[in-house]
Amino acid sequence: MPASETRAEGIAARLSALGLVTRVEEHARHTSIEAEVPEALPAGAWREVLEVVAEADRFGLLASSLTGRTLWAAVHKSVPATGDVRGPGHQG
Template structure:
């Protein structure tokens, strides 16, 4: 991983942790995925901070999981993206918690 991109991924995870969330990070070689469950009790202020953190990633999203509820995910590229990389990254990121 490039050090600046690793630092960005670590910063996102640290910010989520500071919000009281439990981020999980997985290295996929060309990108890192950071995911966390978002509790129903999340305040509007915390949502604002959460979205600001996610926006620092190369890709991010929210997924509703039947077993885990709402999952926020972020992907940080560790190398130059291929043309079809976006779909592959999104598909890998929100699998840490399962569906």
């Protein structure tokens, strides 16, 4: 398992341990982790949640009166050491 995938799975597991339901999705250049954040999440738990997502390469919180609060984190996949690292569709 690549290191980036291990990191993403670890973040998801730690968020789950804090009582959040997580979704993990693989994308071409990153792995995303999403979790719905309940309104009743204790203030003390926020610190732990932020410590977990801070291990990701990017993270944020989407809040809407219609859909609630969704925490997201992204872990970049490793860039190949050789070859075309720009990927398809990028011109040089």
